[in-house]
Amino acid sequence: MSTAVVPPPDKVLCALFWKLLFRGRVAQQMGAQKTRRQIGLGITLLIYALIGIIPAAFAVNADSFVFASVLHGFTFSFASLTLASNAGTMLFMKEEAEILLHRPVTPNQMLRAKCAVLVGFALLLALALNLAGLIAGLFTKGATWRFIPAHLLSMALLMLFSAASIVLVYNACLKWFGRERFDNLLASLQSLLAILMILSGQIMSRMLGLDTFKHLENGGVWLLALPPVWFGALDALIGGTSVNSSTLWPPAALGLLATGLTS
Amino acid sequence: MISIQGLTKHFGTQTAVDHLTLEVPPGMIVGLLGPNGAGKTTTLKMITGMLQPDAGTALICGVNVVTQPLEAKRLMGFVPDSGAVYESLTGLEFLLMIGALYGIHEDVARPRIRQFLDFFELDEQTLTSKLLGAYSKGMRRKVVITAALLHHPKVVLLDEPLDGLDANAAVGFKALLETLAREGKTIVYSSHVLDVVERVCDRVAIMAQGKLLVEGTPADLQHAHGAGTLEQLFTRLTGLSGLEARAESFAKNLLS
Numbered sequence: 001m002s003t004a005v006v007p008p009p010d011k012v013l014c015a016l017f018w019k020l021l022f023r024g025r026v027a028q029q030m031g032a033q034k035t036r037r038q039i040g041l042g043i044t045l046l047i048y049a050l051i052g053i054i055p056a057a058f059a060v061n062a063d064s065f066v067f068a069s070v071l072h073g074f075t076f077s078f079a080s081l082t083l084a085s086n087a088g089t090m091l092f093m094k095e096e097a098e099i100l101l102h103r104p105v106t107p108n109q110m111l112r113a114k115c116a117v118l119v120g121f122a123l124l125l126a127l128a129l130n131l132a133g134l135i136a137g138l139f140t141k142g143a144t145w146r147f148i149p150a151h152l153l154s155m156a157l158l159m160l161f162s163a164a165s166i167v168l169v170y171n172a173c174l175k176w177f178g179r180e181r182f183d184n185l186l187a188s189l190q191s192l193l194a195i196l197m198i199l200s201g202q203i204m205s206r207m208l209g210l211d212t213f214k215h216l217e218n219g220g221v222w223l224l225a226l227p228p229v230w231f232g233a234l235d236a237l238i239g240g241t242s243v244n245s246s247t248l249w250p251p252a253a254l255g256l257l258a259t260g261l262t263s
Numbered sequence: 264m265i266s267i268q269g270l271t272k273h274f275g276t277q278t279a280v281d282h283l284t285l286e287v288p289p290g291m292i293v294g295l296l297g298p299n300g301a302g303k304t305t306t307l308k309m310i311t312g313m314l315q316p317d318a319g320t321a322l323i324c325g326v327n328v329v330t331q332p333l334e335a336k337r338l339m340g341f342v343p344d345s346g347a348v349y350e351s352l353t354g355l356e357f358l359l360m361i362g363a364l365y366g367i368h369e370d371v372a373r374p375r376i377r378q379f380l381d382f383f384e385l386d387e388q389t390l391t392s393k394l395l396g397a398y399s400k401g402m403r404r405k406v407v408i409t410a411a412l413l414h415h416p417k418v419v420l421l422d423e424p425l426d427g428l429d430a431n432a433a434v435g436f437k438a439l440l441e442t443l444a445r446e447g448k449t450i451v452y453s454s455h456v457l458d459v460v461e462r463v464c465d466r467v468a469i470m471a472q473g474k475l476l477v478e479g480t481p482a483d484l485q486h487a488h489g490a491g492t493l494e495q496l497f498t499r500l501t502g503l504s505g506l507e508a509r510a511e512s513f514a515k516n517l518l519s
Contacts, residue, residue: 005368012363016349023351023394095347102311102341103364104333 009105013113021086021117041124044082048128051078059136064143065241065248068151069232071133072158076228079125080162083118087166088186090114092174115167122159130155142242150238154231157259161227164262223251230255264288264449265310265418269319272305272473279305281473282319287451289417292444293478294464295453298501302473303453304344307420310451311341323418324449337365340411344422344453346404350396354385354406357395358413365414372413379409382439383432400427408436418449425459437463461493471501 007015022041055074059067091114100110130151137147174182223229233251236243265287272280280302287293297303308314310321312332321328326335348357355376362372380387383405395403404427411419419440425433440463444450454460460467461481468478477484477500481493490496 006363006366009364012360016352016360019356020349020351095345097313098343098345098347099349100364101313102336102339102343103361104336105364106333 010109010113013105013110014116017090017114017117018120021090021121045124045128048078048125049131052129053132056132056136059133059140062140063236063242064137064140064147064239065232065236065243067133067137067140067143068147068154068235068239069226069229071130071137071151072154072228072231072235073226075126075129075155075158076162079122079129079159080166082125083122083163084166086121087118087163088170090118091167091170092182092186115163118167119160119163122163123156126155126159137239142236142240144240147235147239150235153238154234154255157234157255158227158231160263161231161255161259164259168262224254227255227258230258264324265451266322266325267306267310267319268321270306270309270316270321271318272302272309272314273317278473280309280316283470283473283475284319285468285475285478287449289447289449290444291466292440292450292452292464294460294467295451295470296455296457296460296467296497297470300472301470301501303470304422305473306470307341307343307422307451307453311339311420312336337414338416339418339420340414340416341420342408342411342422342424344426346400346407346427348395348403348406348410351394353392353394354390354398354402357406358390358410361410362413367414375413376409379405379412382435383409401429401432404428405432412443416448418451419443420451420453422453423455424452425454425456433459457494457497467493469497469500476500 052074055067055070058070062070096110101107134148134151137143137151138145140147173185177185230251233248234255237245237248237252241248265285267283267285270280270283271278283302283306285293295303295306305314309316310323310328312328312335315329323335323338326338328335352360358376359369359372362369362375367375376390377387379385380390385402385405389398389402390406395406398406404424408424411421421440425436428436437459440450440452444465452460452464464481466478466480467484469476469484477488479487481496485491485493485496488496488499490499
């Protein structure tokens with residue numbers, strides 16, 4: 001008999017869901033042979049890193065707060081979009097009950113493992129997307145060396161908020177519509193989320209040229225409704241900015257509050 | 264052993280299982296029979312902890328499924344009728360993952376899996392390199408059965424386990440069940456295939472509309488109800504008598 005230690009169920013479940021996430025439906029449909037997850041993940045991260053060069057190119061003339069908010073806008077759009085499309089499949093696999101629920105694991109353990117995998121995946125995507133921006137952000141107006149740790153922190157909070165919101169929205173839909181109707185709605189819901197996130201990304205990229213964005217106190221209050229601004233304000237407060245910092249406290253606090261409440 | 268007392272489950276206004284009481288001692292194979300919608304699968308799902316009963320208790324070797332679900336689940340192995348698996352895992356990855364959930368290390372699980380491979384005449388190359396999504400229904404069923412028995416459970420619950428198995432595998436599996444029962448395992452076998460149940464099971468329990476109608480050995484029940492076969496007993500008890508005449512009449516209408 002082996003004396004080697006078996007990982008606890010939570011770790012087994014995390015490893016399982018991580019594997020399922022990268023194999024995904026493409027692997028199921030292609031069917032025959034095992035896919036190499038490392039290559040799949042590597043290509044995804046490379047593509048995200050390349051997309052991240054687009055906002056980074058606008059860094060030089062932008063204020064650090066505006067730039068950080070735009071980076072968060074991109075992250076919110078692209079990483080959250082990918083997360084939303086994967087989360088539905090992972091959270092609500094119809095046959096899962098018949099595979100796992102009669103095994104010695106609790107539904108809470110399963111949900112925790114799924115959330116951990118989703119947050120981990122979201123952070124990897126976000127890191128790839130922000131890689132170029134992290135360096136370019138040092139050259140924005142008002143930025144100090146603290147921009148890098150500040151942006152890493154706010155990016156992690158944004159993705160935590162994003163993953164938690166997606167889980168909450170899906171669970172609420174499941175509760176309101178019921179299992180059967182929810183399955184039918186899932187595809188529409190994912191499309192709607194995709195549209196919303198692309199729109200928010202578009203809005204954010206246009207903010208670079210808007211003066212109102214730099215003067216929240218003078219008519220730019222509506223911007224407080226945008227989650228990327230919350231986390232951009234957090235960036236600017238820690239990493240330095242040319243924008244009046246007193247106007248950045250409310251959105252930064254809102255970001256922290258929203259992350260705390262959803263997760 | 265399995266001890267069920269007054270197990271009840273409602274779905275809205277419909278009663279799926281109605282105060283079911285049943286005892287299955289160790290070393291016994293009990294066939295759970297009933298027409299569609301009789302409550303067999305719901306009963307099995309409550310015993311396995313997949314569904315919470317509205318009333319009653321289910322004990323697995325004395326462990327309450329509702330109050331100590333993890334302990335109870337470690338004692339049982341379940342083959343669901345859906346034969347669901349993670350289609351993007353290979354057969355080996357799936358079985359090692361299931362083994363790990365029961366605390367079985369890979370070094371222990373691999374030789375056990377190999378035993379099942381040999382028994383079911385599964386190709387090792389297929390198990391290690393092909394994703395389960397590409398398996399035939401029968402091969403997938405073999406993997407699901409292996410996953411249910413890998414941790415040497417004391418109680419085995421089977422919902423239509425032969426579905427998809429070829430004749431040779433089915434014969435082998437029936438012999439395996441008889442051996443497991445002789446070793447003291449408690450086995451519940453739910454199926455629509457009456458002749459298989461008659462051949463494999465020591466006792467049968469017939470359900471209809473969520474209620475347990477009768478329970479006993481097939482011979483005793485047939486004798487008590489004046490039925491020549493288990494099939495006759497089943498149709499008589501579940502109110503489906505005259506089926507042959509109805510089928511004949513339907514076929515005539517269809518062809519006319």
